[in-house]
Amino acid sequence: MQGAGEKRAVLIAGPTASGKTALAIEMARARGGVIVNTDSMQVYGVLDRLTARPDARELAAAPHCLFGHVDPGQRYSTGAWLTDVRELIQGGELGGRTPVFVGGTGLYFDALTKGFAEIPAIPEASIQAAEKLIQGLDATGRLALLAERDPQAAARIGVADPQRVVRALSVLYATGRPLSAFQKDNEESLLQGYELEKIVLMPERGLLRRRIAERFAAMMERGAVEEVRALLALDLDPSLPAMKAIGVNEIVAMLAGEISREEAIERAVTATRQYAKRQSTWFRNRMGDWRFVDPFGV
Template sequence: MFDPSAGNTPIVVITGPTAGGKTALALALADRFPCQLISVDSSLVYRQMNIGTAKPDAQLLRRYPHSLVDIRDIKHAYSAGHFVTDARAAIAAARAANKIPVLVGGTLLYLRALFQGLATMPPANAQLRLEIESEAASQGWGAIYAELHRVDPVAASRIAPADRQRIQRALEVYRLSGKRISDWQKDSQPAPVQRLPLKLILVPRERQILHARIAQRSLQMVEAGLIEEVVALRQQEQIDELPAMRAVGYRQVIDYLCGRIDRSALVERITIATR
């Protein structure tokens, strides 16, 4: 099926929702073919985030090396632009080693940037982000999402109501420039990776099955020490406002530690945000 030495090796992409079985399929491919696994996950890049990201343990990573895992300190933000640069290098290295590049993960923004190109947008504005977060604290994220739907319905249709990070960024771009983020995205640069991927999208036949898996995974993370992981990170430095801490699971634990939600609601909040 795949012959890396033939010169026509595809880029394999395994993606889909959380708890859909992406990692298991990637490992199965690596057992059968000469593959280089390349992570497409905006949280796995961070070295200090392990439990809440469901990061494979050290033994598994030694057996199945993943590019773009544990490459960043949480103090340093990682963007889609960074990913494109790093993924291109990892793909080139895989091909140079006569391996099949297998991109595995669910950060769709990264995949879009890699295969469709990046739009040049206004840079992040810390003050404006704080303003949006303050509005969300007083009005609720539902009101912020409704505002986005009002000013940019195209972008809102692509962003889940629970995806606070992308909602915030879309509104930030609009308020900074007066131009909708969906219009900025239409002006994307040519795709840096021209070859179309072989895309495998994993979605359980019944949504209830997926939701049950997500709920179980959320519970297992808390039982495995997610709260303790976040507490340890907070003892080392101020992390609550870092971009890395917007990741699902970490954000909810911080809300719990700050007294904004009860322990009894924590697993449910993580589950809802993951869906």
């Protein structure tokens, strides 16, 4: 518990499979804290295993908030996440306990610590137009395309993650204003006045690659295929974020008989490793004032 007048928060970032959950639980228990999800995929229901959400044992080890609370049929944004965090902080749900923010979504941490611009709701048509525009482009092509239309947003993003490029382009289509123009009007950080402990977990690359492979194989054994079947039963728009979770397309192809189980695992592991590399690049480029830790180092 925090003392009178004291406001502290712990922030734990890192690439997928870097041991964030274990550290968050350890710190929450040591400080009487509450773990707050800071991962854009772990907010969605149904995909418990594929998004590596804490399991029942981990959930019982410490209080958790904002995990699996969003219907996979919705598009959940950074702004929506900040609104939920604001309600946690201002609504008293934390009960004076230290929030332990943990996840792999750099943009969430950026918005939490540096403020976030309120952007109007973006119509589905604008999102689909942006998605169509980047189809077939690699990371270099996506970033070059965005740089043509919003150079400041491209420079800010740095890493051409498809969802973030689509976000920037769809804002431009829908509002006629570049995303960078909105970002100039950032609201104050929700953690203004907090004493922050900011940690980035950065394991040795070879070990992280092995952990990713082992974890996805375990996901397949522990219900990932059944989760994808349940997701398909909802008959959702394929462009929704939940439908783009790593492993979904690969398992869908396996269920359709297009690829083998082994190939599905291999493809998903490769995609996860590529994602971890993009996350690591973001953290190194944008979190220079955080404490970088190798959680498995001797």
